[in-house]
Amino acid sequence: YSTFPIREQSEKGDWNFFLLPVYFIAILDFEYDENTTSKFRRDVCLKDQDGDIFFDKLNFKFLQMPLFNKQENELMTHFDKWLYFLKNLESFNHIPVILNEPIFQKGFEIAEISHLNVEQYEQYKKSLVQYLEVKNVFDTAFEEGEKSGIEKGIEKGIEKGIEKVAKALKEQNIAIEIIAESTGLSYEAIKITPIFCAIQEILDRVF
Known part of the structure; x- marks a missing residue:
C-alpha cells in the first residue's frame, strides 16, 4: 500500500524524482505487541544498519485502538477527537456535542451512507x-x-x-x-x- 502513492507520483519523460512525503497510517482494532511494553501510537521510519534514517519521506504510523481509552470529557486535542470518533463511531446514536464540527459531521454523513x-x-x-x-x-x-x-x-x-x-x-x-x-x-x-x-x-x- 505504501508503494502505490509513490508509484502514482512518477512522471513520463524527464523527471527529477522529486517525491512528496508518504504516510502509511494503520488503525488497528487489536494489540499486535501484547508481549512488549504497550504503546498506543508507534511512529516508524526506515533506517540503515547504523541507525541513520534511510528515507525521510516514507513514514509508518500504527495506532492500537484498544489502548485508547479516553472518554469524552478527557479529549484535549483534535487528534484525541479523531481517535474517539473512530473508536466509538458504531455506538453513536447522535453526534456528541464535542464532535459537532463540520469535519466530523462529514464523517458521520459518510458513515451513514456506507451503512x-x-x-x-x-x-x-x-x-x-x-x-x-x-x-x-x-x-x-x-x-x-x-x-x-x-x-x-x-x-x-x-x-x-x-x-x-x-x-x-x-x-x-x-x-x-x-x-x-x-x-x-x-x-x-x-x-x-x-x-x-x-x-x-x-x-x-x-x-
Missing part, C-alpha cells in the same frame, strides 16, 4: 439527483431584482421539490443531519416535512 443497503443507497442517490436538478433550475431561472410571477412559481415548485426529497430520505431512515446537509432545510422543517407533504398532496388533489 445503507443497495436499495436504500439507490434511493438516496435518486433523491439527491432530483434535489440537484431542482436546485439547478432555480439557480438558472433566478435573476436579481423583483421576482416575476413565473419566478415565484418556480421558487414555490422548488420548495415543494426539496420537501419531497427530504420526505423520501426520511422514509429511508436517513439521519436528519444528512438530510439537512443535502437539502439545506432546517432540522425543524425536516421533522414536519412528512406531515406537510401529506397535507400538500391532499390540497393538490382538491384544488
Whole structure:
C-alpha cells in the first residue's frame, strides 16, 4: 500500500524524482505487541544498519485502538477527537456535542451512507439527483431584482421539490443531519416535512 502513492507520483519523460512525503497510517482494532511494553501510537521510519534514517519521506504510523481509552470529557486535542470518533463511531446514536464540527459531521454523513443497503443507497442517490436538478433550475431561472410571477412559481415548485426529497430520505431512515446537509432545510422543517407533504398532496388533489 505504501508503494502505490509513490508509484502514482512518477512522471513520463524527464523527471527529477522529486517525491512528496508518504504516510502509511494503520488503525488497528487489536494489540499486535501484547508481549512488549504497550504503546498506543508507534511512529516508524526506515533506517540503515547504523541507525541513520534511510528515507525521510516514507513514514509508518500504527495506532492500537484498544489502548485508547479516553472518554469524552478527557479529549484535549483534535487528534484525541479523531481517535474517539473512530473508536466509538458504531455506538453513536447522535453526534456528541464535542464532535459537532463540520469535519466530523462529514464523517458521520459518510458513515451513514456506507451503512445503507443497495436499495436504500439507490434511493438516496435518486433523491439527491432530483434535489440537484431542482436546485439547478432555480439557480438558472433566478435573476436579481423583483421576482416575476413565473419566478415565484418556480421558487414555490422548488420548495415543494426539496420537501419531497427530504420526505423520501426520511422514509429511508436517513439521519436528519444528512438530510439537512443535502437539502439545506432546517432540522425543524425536516421533522414536519412528512406531515406537510401529506397535507400538500391532499390540497393538490382538491384544488
